[in-house]
Amino acid sequence: xxxxxxxxxxxxxxxxxxxxxxxxxxxxxxxxxxxxxxxxxxxxxxxxxxxxxxxxxxxxxxxxxxxxxxxxxxxxxxxxxxxxxxxxxxxxxxxxxxxxxxxxxxxxxxxxxxxxxxxxxxxxxxxxxxxxxxxxxxxxxxxxxxxxxxxxxxxxxxxxxxxxxxxxxxxxxxxxxxxxxxxxxxxxxxxxxxxxxxxxxxxxxxxxxxxxxxxxxxxxxxxxxx
Amino acid sequence: xxxxxxxxxxxxxxxxxxxxxxxxxxxxxxxxxxxxxxxxxxxxxxxxxxxxxxxxxxxxxxxxxxxxxxxxxxxxxxxxxxxxxxxxxxxxxxxxxxxxxxxxxxxxxxxxxxxxxxxxxxxxxxxxxxxxxxxxxxxxxxxxxxxxxxxxxxxxxxxxxxxxxxxxxxxxxxxxxxxxxxxxxxxxxxxxxxxxxxxxxxxxxxxxxxxxxxxxxxxxxxxxxx
DNA sequence: TCTCGTACACGCGGATACTTATATCCCCGA
DNA sequence: TCGGGGATATAAGTATCCGCGTGTACGAGA
Numbered sequence: 001x002x003x004x005x006x007x008x009x010x011x012x013x014x015x016x017x018x019x020x021x022x023x024x025x026x027x028x029x030x031x032x033x034x035x036x037x038x039x040x041x042x043x044x045x046x047x048x049x050x051x052x053x054x055x056x057x058x059x060x061x062x063x064x065x066x067x068x069x070x071x072x073x074x075x076x077x078x079x080x081x082x083x084x085x086x087x088x089x090x091x092x093x094x095x096x097x098x099x100x101x102x103x104x105x106x107x108x109x110x111x112x113x114x115x116x117x118x119x120x121x122x123x124x125x126x127x128x129x130x131x132x133x134x135x136x137x138x139x140x141x142x143x144x145x146x147x148x149x150x151x152x153x154x155x156x157x158x159x160x161x162x163x164x165x166x167x168x169x170x171x172x173x174x175x176x177x178x179x180x181x182x183x184x185x186x187x188x189x190x191x192x193x194x195x196x197x198x199x200x201x202x203x204x205x206x207x208x209x210x211x212x213x214x215x216x217x218x219x220x221x222x223x224x225x226x
Numbered sequence: 227x228x229x230x231x232x233x234x235x236x237x238x239x240x241x242x243x244x245x246x247x248x249x250x251x252x253x254x255x256x257x258x259x260x261x262x263x264x265x266x267x268x269x270x271x272x273x274x275x276x277x278x279x280x281x282x283x284x285x286x287x288x289x290x291x292x293x294x295x296x297x298x299x300x301x302x303x304x305x306x307x308x309x310x311x312x313x314x315x316x317x318x319x320x321x322x323x324x325x326x327x328x329x330x331x332x333x334x335x336x337x338x339x340x341x342x343x344x345x346x347x348x349x350x351x352x353x354x355x356x357x358x359x360x361x362x363x364x365x366x367x368x369x370x371x372x373x374x375x376x377x378x379x380x381x382x383x384x385x386x387x388x389x390x391x392x393x394x395x396x397x398x399x400x401x402x403x404x405x406x407x408x409x410x411x412x413x414x415x416x417x418x419x420x421x422x423x424x425x426x427x428x429x430x431x432x433x434x435x436x437x438x439x440x441x442x443x444x445x446x447x448x449x450x451x452x
Numbered sequence: 453t454c455t456c457g458t459a460c461a462c463g464c465g466g467a468t469a470c471t472t473a474t475a476t477c478c479c480c481g482a
Numbered sequence: 483t484c485g486g487g488g489a490t491a492t493a494a495g496t497a498t499c500c501g502c503g504t505g506t507a508c509g510a511g512a
Contacts, residue, residue: 050468055278090377
């Protein structure tokens with residue numbers, strides 16, 4: 001739920017936010033695997049801060065759905081079973097298709113050019129860690145003109161929740177190629193101001209991602225919910 | 227974002243959660259008006275707890291969008307301008323219509339009877355404070371069979387965010403009558419397993435609520451964002 | 453008199469040390 | 483072998499402290 005209108009107003013960054021950012025990245029990158037116990041004292045020592053901001057950060061991440069906290073049992077990196085992945089993708093499809101539908105008529109040529117540049121960057125990028133961020137940037141750039149900040153916030157939150165898994169997808173060269181082809185189709189439909197077409201391409205794109213992930217996780221024996 | 231699968235697993239309630247619950251109710255009921263400063267040590271003294279759980283509670287409420295926190299300036303009861311109300315209702319429409327669409331074919335007769343009982347309770351209820359809760363219970367009871375916990379969680383979160391304003395609506399006798407009529411239409415469509423009809427009634431219902439609220443707030447001079 | 457700068461008070465973020473409660477594990481005895 | 487009880491680990495909560503950014507009020511200078 002982070003990021004409703006962030007960046008618009010300058011807020012001094014708190015330690016808790018910095019910690020949350022670092023941990024979010026660590027979880028997304030797989031450094032912290034699903035199910036890992038996140039001990040407050042341990043983290044406090046590692047980061048060199050006291051327990052207080054660490055708790056704030058954990059609460060924050062819990063709200064984002066990538067950490068689960070049980071009173072007396074503590075915080076763990078949230079796992080995802082394939083059912084939950086399917087749920088997240090179903091919600092993403094709902095939210096993002098709506099945002100795209102609203103956004104397409106309002107998209108400026110400049111924004112579209114920006115989106116295309118992001119696609120070129122993805123093709124050029126060799127660092128696995130950056131793909132996730134670029135992928136997200138591309139998607140969000142198409143939705144920005146939707147005019148509903150809250151909707152964008154939710155979409156961003158769900159990108160966060162799915163980030164770890166998107167990275168798994170993107171590390172697969174085959175999927176990445178297909179994904180990029182779909183991205184270019186999507187962009188083309190947007191350039192033609194064909195909202196219906198764009199939405200249907202996006203819907204297909206997300207379903208493919210979801211299916212690929214669910215198969216990978218059900219078959220591949222990835223670490224499960226704690 | 228609270229309440230994804232709450233209640234299914236017994237978690238000992240933390241002080242922070244209790245505090246959050248009390249404050250959520252206080253904000254929804256209007257006891258705490260929009261813009262009110264929420265000073266940590268003041269609250270700590272009032273509740274008789276230390277600052278730590280109060281901070282946790284404030285973070286929680288911030289994630290729910292009903293409190294805004296600025297480092298160094300502290301927490302305030304979040305206001306809503308009419309634009310934000312429109313946004314929330316647009317998202318609610320999207321989420322709830324989808325949940326209903328998925329849910330209708332799976333709704334058991336028992337669930338429908340329960341929903342009808344809730345409607346009867348609303349008619350009988352004289353206490354303004356309870357209407358909001360009953361109204362929410364009715365809506366959620368129709369969505370429960372949608373099979374997507376995450377979607378239900380988001381819907382609940384948006385009910386929380388809109389709660390204060392729904393209560394304003396419901397304290398208006400005229401709106402309440404119309405609303406109840408629409409609720410019965412909605413229920414009837416569900417009984418007929420007519421998903422399309424049900425969704426269209428729901429959509430109309432939510433749009434009416436949104437419009438009524440936006441007009442009330444733009445005209446009525448309600449307290450604004452801090 | 454009006455404006456600008458400074459100084460002070462307030463309240464938050466954070467640190468630290470300590471207490472309490474709870475879950476888990478392991479061992480010991482029936 | 484199994485079940486109960488204690489030891490241990492860890493989270494939740496308490497009490498207090500400090501530093502710093504912000505807002506404000508007051509006094510000095512134009």
